[in-house]
Amino acid sequence: MKYPLAKPFFSAECRKRIAENMDQVLESGNLMFGEYAKSFEARFAELAGTSYAVSLNTGTTALTIALKYFDVSDKEVLVPSGSFVTDVSAVYFAGGVPVLVDMNPETLSFDLEDLKRKISPRTAGLIWVHLTGIISNQYADIISLARDNGLFVLEDASHAHGSTIDGKRAGSFGDVGVFSFYPTKTLTSGTGGMLTTDDECLKQFAEEMRIFGKSSDSASIDKLGNDWFMDEIRACVGYNQLLEADAQIGHRTLIAGVYRKNLSNQLGIFVLDKAPNSEPSYYQYAIFLDGRVDGPALRKTLSDQHGIQAKTIYRATHQETVFKDLDDGTLKQTEETLDCSLCLPLHMAISVEDAEAISKIVADEVRAQLST
Numbered sequence: 043m044k045y046p047l048a049k050p051f052f053s054a055e056c057r058k059r060i061a062e063n064m065d066q067v068l069e070s071g072n073l074m075f076g077e078y079a080k081s082f083e084a085r086f087a088e089l090a091g092t093s094y095a096v097s098l099n100t101g102t103t104a105l106t107i108a109l110k111y112f113d114v115s116d117k118e119v120l121v122p123s124g125s126f127v128t129d130v131s132a133v134y135f136a137g138g139v140p141v142l143v144d145m146n147p148e149t150l151s152f153d154l155e156d157l158k159r160k161i162s163p164r165t166a167g168l169i170w171v172h173l174t175g176i177i178s179n180q181y182a183d184i185i186s187l188a189r190d191n192g193l194f195v196l197e198d199a200s201h202a203h204g205s206t207i208d209g210k211r212a213g214s215f216g217d218v219g220v221f222s223f224y225p226t227k228t229l230t231s232g233t234g235g236m237l238t239t240d241d242e243c244l245k246q247f248a249e250e251m252r253i254f255g256k257s258s259d260s261a262s263i264d265k266l267g268n269d270w271f272m273d274e275i276r277a278c279v280g281y282n283q284l285l286e287a288d289a290q291i292g293h294r295t296l297i298a299g300v301y302r303k304n305l306s307n308q309l310g311i312f313v314l315d316k317a318p319n320s321e322p323s324y325y326q327y328a329i330f331l332d333g334r335v336d337g338p339a340l341r342k343t344l345s346d347q348h349g350i351q352a353k354t355i356y357r358a359t360h361q362e363t364v365f366k367d368l369d370d371g372t373l374k375q376t377e378e379t380l381d382c383s384l385c386l387p388l389h390m391a392i393s394v395e396d397a398e399a400i401s402k403i404v405a406d407e408v409r410a411q412l413s414t
């Protein structure tokens with residue numbers, strides 16, 4: 043594929059540092075809770091604007107630990123259906139009951155009316171996802187709705203490393219933030235996750251859960267944990283990649299700007315406005331196709347004829363086989379928005395010229411479809 047959708051990037055300098063640092067790690071014989079995990083956490087807490095960051099083996103682990111901390115057992119947790127499936131899986135892993143909420147197509151976040159409607163006496167909290175890296179400009183309403191109803195707010199910022207709105211950082215709005223370093227993510231450690239919070243008790247809980255539930259005071263096992271920590275090898279990769287976060291996010295912002303400029307006034311294509319007070323970090327750049335456009339056919343043409351890999355943001359969670367019983371018929375905006383979404387290649391190896399060429403091809407192919 044000439045233009046893959048996502049591609050992890052390590053600059054030559056970054057690779058050199060990793061090689062040198064990795065040698066130290068291997069030589070030290072210490073693969074747990076060493077210098078790199080600590081440095082990664084300290085620097086990541088700065089990126090998220092929180093007092094603490096706890097490194098973990100995956101983002102799904104971060105979700106699960108946070109949900110266990112809030113003791114969601116047999117309680118309802120509001121989750122967007124328009125997100126990655128493990129937001130729902132983690133609720134089950136923690137013993138809770140997921141209740142799916144519809145999407146606002148303009149923010150790619152919660153539809154506020156549906157969110158309000160689905161709060162019940164059994165609701166413990168909500169998982170608020172910054173899909174594609176955009177923080178909803180309705181954030182104040184989402185947080186106050188949660189606060190007014192005594193609900194915890196768990197931000198899933200897996201797509202939003204370094205995103206801001208009104209100067210506030212993704213991962214610092216709610217009670218807890220979670221991040222993924224899965225290989226396609228803006229910053230990656232191979233696989234990995236991070237939990238961010240200002241709550242010292244939650245930080246300690248996560249630190250204990252990630253090492254079999256061993257209490258930090260008594261060294262006895264007093265809770266059901268697992269080996270959920272991030273080892274030094276991945277922490278070394280993640281830390282070195284984090285040092286280049288500004289360059290990576292800057293490049294993604296530049297490329298997203300090219301797509302937005304070129305595709306905002308094209309037949310059959312809609313783009314989301316960027317709120318002037320927001321700086322998404324652009325994990326993905328999604329455009330939206332007019333209902334008359336055949337999305338699957340367009341993706342096939344882009345791939346087969348032009349080497350452009352493109353996909354929808356996700357399939358709605360309630361349309362995945364394992365979660366079909368969560369479809370209560372109220373999630374239509376999620377289905378429609380995701381079905382007509384088209385994520386374009388966005389990573390460090392996509393140049394401005396590539397983005398110009400891709401925009402032109404996409405616009406031409408959409409126009410060609412509509413004129414036949």
Ligand SMILES: Cc1ncc(COP(=O)(O)O)c(C=O)c1O
Binds near residue numbers: 099126129200201235
């Ligand atoms: C929004 C979102 N939440 C959670 C996850 C799960 O993270 P991980 O794969 O690190 O477990 C991912 C990605 O993989 C994601 O995109």
